[in-house]
Amino acid sequence: MHKTRVVLLGPQRLNRTLKAAVEELCPSGTVAAVTAGWEEREGEDQDLREHLGGRTVNLRIWGRAEDVMERDKELSLALRQRHDRLREQHELYRLRLAHAMAAAHELLRREPTPGREEMLEAEREGAIEALRDLDEFHLRRVSLIHREFEEEWKPTERDSVVRHRRELAQIVESCDCVCVTGGHVVVLLHRLRLFDAMSIFGGHPIVAWSAGAMALGERVVLFHDSPPQGQGSAEMYEEGLGAYAGVLPFPHARKRLLLHDRRRIALLARRFAPDLCVAFDPKTRMDWDGAHWTGQPGTLALRPEGVLMQAGRS
């Protein structure tokens, strides 16, 4: 795993850097586009096609999954049941997370007693460790749900899926790289997983941004520091597709994170360590060569000290 060359970009809507990245990875040939995160708008990829000079072929992952669910009612029902289990699992996780986050925030806010700084720091580390344990526990529980589903239903062996996988393999075979757009991260992740897309992508280089970047990592973390409702605590969602390791992308960080709040930044960086939390804003970029990361100047990582620093080589 992780041998694929991956480029993660900042959001593309207003500052497009995709073309340059694609031309670097594959100067010619066809680009397989995954726009499943756009859901029913999956096919509205004219801007993307034009930006890449008409070199794209849309894999229509969202539409293919719709087709599977239409044709294969048994599998469709099983997917819905899995969805319900995942939702309940997540609700249970959130209950525990709220209390664990409150404790961590309280300890990070607290001023140490002079001369006894070590006492408070030990408690802070313990609170963050408890968060890590909770996140890990949740990942295991969610993975179990996915594993049980895979074992019982073996989706990639079902006729409804096999036919699409065969077509996808043929299309990707004729392409030189893959690009994965943003959108609904869970829809994107689950539909890519339904077709076991990573095995189809093989060693093709991948360019991804926003939800695409999140889904391709090892862990998917949902986040927003100032939502209109609730506390805005980042949530571990589930394992990603594992195309790369060591980086946790935070797209639209300037809009979604309170980057001036050192306590929150420190908590994110420490909670998700050893992964490097990287702020993906427009014009940022991180390159994964299968073993190491290189950050484009201006691409910032969240540091345990609560500040942002150039994300470089790891």
Added chain:
Amino acid sequence: MNATLVQDIERHARLGPWALENWLAGQQFPVVEGRTVTFVFRGNVDEVKLRHWIHGLATALPFHNVPATDLWFLAIDVPEGSRLEYKLEIVARGEHRLIQDPLNPNLASDPYGVNSVVYGAGYQVPEWSMPDPEARPGEIVEHEIVSHALGTKKVQVYLPARFRRSRRYPLLVVHDGVDYVRYAALKTSLDNLIHRLEIPSMVVALIQSQDRLREYADDPRHADYLAQDLVPQLESAFPLVGKPSARTLAGASFGAVASLAAAWRYQGFFDRLMLQSGSFAFTDIGPHDRGPVFDPVVRFVNGFRRNPGHPAAHMYLSCGVYESLIYYNRSMVPLLERAGLDVKYSEAHDGHNWENWRDRLREGLSWLHPGPLWMVYE
């Protein structure tokens, strides 16, 4: 009273007209310092009064004249985060005039005119209510509803950006919706909140009545219009979810009464209500003192309080603490909770006005209709 500022005014006045002019030129009025707001007026008049709509305070607060000058001032206590709309009442040669504060550039509009507005310490106009060039704009189209109850009516319908017939949208019906767009930045707020994924893309019917004090006051024809004509015809014409959980009624003042009354008459049809500064006047004993236009409202609210039933599953209520309606709105909360409704109640240091209702749009809409903020990363 802010002694320092008042002393400054008086000290510069004693130094003579030039000193006073120079000092005033460097000031912005009203002056907000912590909880103290000092209003200033210049003019050769006999009296100046602050006319406001804060329930509990005398409606006209007199300014003080600095002797031997044309300068008048008034310092009042205004809690942090407040928004205060007001006019100045000027008395000169026996004539009374209501004017906007000439020294204050901040104005707020409503269907009756324009008021001056002062922002207490810490208050900020919400940035999500202001145009955002990154937000894709929705559009407003005209639609005709043929109503058995109220005749043919034109309705404006907000369609969100990237509206698609292949999708299904929730429906929000807003009483006085055109006024909400004009005075409470509803369209800009919808565009921004949808763009920011804080609410889902939704279709919004902006209804307006020529006879709102009658139709909105628990008039059964209005409830019939909503449930039998407007919603079914919109659900035929637009790709709407068409289930109670995706039907919301909203309104302010009498519009809130109309929303609650319709949901009460058609229980199970509307699942969500957003009621702002509802005119929920009731009596525990004896007659009310709000005039005959409130007769049907009081009858309805008294009946509702006796038997609330289950008009909706989720209800967002808000009211300004400077409104005379605050008591009625606060009284609704325990009643609704006892009736098993999921209620979110919010108060603001504001009055019965459109910008108060604007400022609560984000909280109310995102609570009733949480958007895909946590799931979508474009």
